[in-house]
Amino acid sequence: MHLRFYEVAPRVPYDEEVGFAHFAGTPFFVMYARESEELKVYLATMVSKQSLLHYVGAKEAETLPAHYRWWGRLKYRKGKAFYHDVEPVDMQSFLRGLPPGSAYAVWASAEPHLVGSHLGRLDAVLAKSGISGTKGRAAQVIREKLKEPILLADVRILAPRLETLRELEAAFLDRVLVLGFRTPLEFREGRIAGNSFAEWVRTPPRASAFSLLLGKRPFNMSAGKLAALAPIPNPSVIPIPPSRGLPLPDLPPIRPSGFTIGATPTGRVVKLDEGDLVRHCYIIGATGSGKTNALRLLVKNLVDRGSGAVVVLDPHGDLADSVAAYYAEQGARLTYFHPTLAPFSVNPLRLPNLASPEQARLLAMSNLMEMFTRVFWLGENAVYVKYILQNAMNALYSMKENPTFADVYRVILALHDGEFDIDGGPEWEAKLEFLKSIQQTSFVSALSRLELLATNEVLRRVFGSQDVDDTIFLEKGRLVAVNADLSSVGSEASYLIMAGFLMKLWYLVTARYGSGDRTPVFLIIDEFQRIADLSQVDVMLSEARKYGLHLILAHQHTGQLPDSVLKSVFSNTGMKLIMRINGDDVEKLKTIDRDFQTELGSVLSSLPNGGGVL
Template sequence: MLFALGFQTEEELAPVATAANGFDLTYAYIIFAMLGIGLVVIAGLYAYRYILRNFTSVRGKTFSKIILQVTLPKFRHEEESQRGPQKEQVQEAIAAAETFFAALGGLKAEKGFHAWLHGRSDEFSLEIVVQKKLIKFFLVAPANLKEFAEQQISSAFPYAHVEEVEDYNIFHPKGTILGSYLAFKREYAFPIKTYKKLDKDPLNALTNVFSKLPEEDGAAFQFIVRSARPSWRDRGIQIASRMQQGMKMQEAIAGKKTDSKGFISEFATLSGIASKDEKAQEKKDHRLGPQEEEVVKGLEEKASKAGMDVCIRLIASSTNASSAQMLMQNMLNAFSQYNIYEYGNSFVKVVPGSVKKVIQKFIYRTFDHRNKLVLNAEEMASLWHLPLPWTETPNIQWLIARKGPVPSGVPDGPEKGDVQLGYNTYRGVKTEVWMKSPDRNRHMYIIGKSGSGKSETIARFALEDIKAGHGVAVVEPHGDLIERILQNIPRERIDDVIVFNPSDLERPMCLNMLEVKDESMKDMAVQEMIAIFYKLFPPEMIGPMFEHHMRNAMLTLMSDPENPGSIIEIPRMFSDTDFQNKWRSKITDPVVMSYWVNEVDKTSDFHKSEMLGYLISKVGRFVENEMMRNIIGQQRNSFDFREVMDKKKILLVNLSKGKTGDVNSELLGLIIVSKLQMAALGRADMPEEDRKDFYLYIDEFQNFITDSIATILSEARKYRLNLIIAHQYVGQLVKNNDTKIKDAVFGNVGTMFVARIGPEDVE
């Protein structure tokens, strides 16, 4: 009974509530209020935790994860492709994956208030995916554990290539999507069948499900993995211990022994009333049967290895419901190979209440605690590992070529004159690769099929040289490379650029092979011009007589260094007497004069006409072409090749065959390369320390070089003319069984840059 006591003082005091026994109820109200507030706070905290885990944190953790695609070469060694797999080899190969999962399971499980509130962030996702008929393997890792994941993959699979990629999409926009989880039939402490007890690679059964899917279908096995807390082992050890003490498997699971001794015996045993001797005698008398021994052994073996919390999610997407259902059923059936039905564990299907939520959790790679399994490293390696060389499933995305580390001695940092070749990514480590300036002086040879990146490589190297302030010349027969370089010329080097474009008819640039600055270069210019004609025409159409007449005609046109002639004037030397006499008056070489006096003048008109026809048939095509006539018919070159080299200019030669023509393009390219060669050799009059590096890039170089390429490769290096030559296949260097150019290239280049090539070139 409650009542109020009133005390009269100077001021009226409020009555104090008390119980009949005199207990002050105010404290009770305070306690109840605090408990209520505490319950509200706890409920609010759990509600906040639910929101964080299912909305905010999920999205945040998803966007902080790194998606890594892992690929392997089909065969690491030649002998693997020549013999079938042995069971021991398969198990040894899969054991590599076990070491990987042992490392994941060895991570310290996150704990504390932050992990409780937001959920753990140390979860990995291992995925086998089919997308557009291609089977791929992914490892998704938290950003802070990316390096760890890459290192562990590289350690377990030395030949694996790990590449960060964008997320994939396996869903058909108008198709049917199904999702499912896998659970255990028994407690997680019981093991499943692993690769050590299977005759074949278990991965084949999983990937074969994907082998015949149409291109528009997609599917994925997703294993969300995180390290388990150490206490996960206790249950398996407990069950094994109970069975060793005489309990049957079901009794050991339940923790109760239902033998003939009944309740009293059980109570005595559990309470400790039974004597130690009785317990010891019971343990001594009990012998496990063969099947029970297998169960105990399996429990102990599972508990002896690193454990992981695992969530297994299956997703199937197809254009229609029946196909999606069949695909999902096949995916589920693939896991039956792991089942130990009587004395072990088995996988069972868990039908989700909402397919939409399953898909959402698949996309966000969320760990679903309601479908948590515990697997050890051996079991996980049986479920997910990279394909083996003997994996029979077609459509697996293999690594085309093996990856390797940067060889020792290759510089990984720049010095003056060095050029960056690119990056090497090996075992998760990205290393810059540089080429030293002395190595570049020994020339570079680039070979690769069309589309393998030769022009891209040339453009990048040339732009690096341009930005570094070097002299550069680029000769190429397509035009695209020149346009790309022009678009990326630094502003401070615009005034150094010279663009030679024959198809620009409004502003033709002169290119006269017969103009030389030094008298000593005359013979070389003539010899190069004759070699050019040998390059352009079959040798049987040239011959010694053509060479003899051409040499003397060109030497005559070079008699006046101030006003030299051009090659288009050669026919006039034999058809126009006045023109011939004009040049004969300038001859100072008695041998050349003897040619005109003792040979030409004494030749009959009939034989002169034959000679003229012979020359015109070779030179006439260039004389009659207006574009070529405007270029090679002028006396003075539009620019000085020696000045281009010494003053570190940028010469871009656009010899697009589509605009210029094949033969015209080759002639102009041959002349330009010869001019650069002569300019380089002319540096003999300059002290070696004053010679600046000049880089000559030639794409499809077989069109623009003569047999004198050996001279360029061996001699030009001394004069700091560094060649970077590129083409598609070795056969382009052999003409009419003549291997001079091929031998010169392979015998002199210091660096070879090999892209994708054919089998003959590999040999």
């Protein structure tokens, strides 16, 4: 027999109908120990931790309190009470009244010979009196007791002083009744000597058939009454920290060659592999929930395993700086960006390297107009502004392969002043005439939207040329960490930096499509809400997988995202890691799995730091 000891806690919401005898199996031992202000409960059982978690919170207990000097053991004062069941009344108030340094403990075990003893007594009663009168009532009491399993119970109170022990004994006896008897029970008191306590907590009670024949009457009761005698403490009555929420399935995915990301409450190791991230990953957690540490863990495993290229976009810099610092020490293949401290140049307007120049221009124009539309907030009515931008880009791409935002700005300015000329034939001449007829406000609008990219010193340095090879973003085993530090450059410039890198990456993965190069690219975006309004993100969620681009998106709460974006994220991410969240987020996210939404509603707001639902 192998018993394990646990420290247990009541679950919230609390169910007063459930006691330890309902689920702990036999034998089991429960001890309620008041060490200071709070009550601690210890349970020894052969039932697995996974099963216990359906009823109580449980964690392994290394030791039990053992400083007690006196104990009292419950026994029958009147032998005939042996056959009658015990009726506990309000044991919650008894537990609440335990003073510091005292304890109440119960051992319970199954003993088949008890049933034979009770049946023998029942036959004897019926033989003498039939079914009427006092003896008939006694027979009915025994029958009722026999309807449930009968368990041996070794009940003890432990205290530091004899006076305290006797006060607790009196309080206990006031709460335990035996039908038909006035004072059927008492305690046998004694000092706790040597190892007697340690031996007792590891030795279930026993009663042999021979001892019962000799007239010994060990304390016993039905399983139902024992559940009331050894209740799960009610946290609204008793000072005991509750374990919130109902348990969820404890079934980690089977990934023999995966990497470890944590363990379940029952100690089962949780592993993932790259295949779990192929259909994108969504991570949400309140500040301090452990979200950034979870992202670091993913970055480390993806880089260390050479799973593909790993690109981190981070507007605050905590994640990007920490992973860059770690891999700089490791001598790994690392490219780090900071807009002022460690800048490099990337030109989002540079044509992708495709076999067909015309196809490259079409792809570039499509992506560029998307960028202008979303980055510069061009609405459906900004027709003329879009027309100006599109023609400016066409003109530039006919002149050079790698125009910059500053070039676009200058061309629009020249078009506005009538000073731009290009040998484009009659078609271009017609466009120039039309452009001259466009209202000045449309030119001013286009110029104002480009001005920050074209004139801001930091953004010109970042996007004004390209001094790194495009292959760094697609190189297996390389980490590109981008800190778009908004504290250094401001919110708008930080947004444009992240949007520019995002566009560059989208260029590259779409341009290589059909080339045979399908190196996975894992794009990790912390503070995802800062670029969630880019419709390119929605396109990526639905289409990026076929281009070998896999998104890992993280932020704090659902209120940061428009409902349409949130719906797209929920629909298009194959893996979701929900860390501690609050308020309305619980109501929204518990519906991710409708079969367990009640359990999720209870669990999600009370997850510990570093804990999550996968």
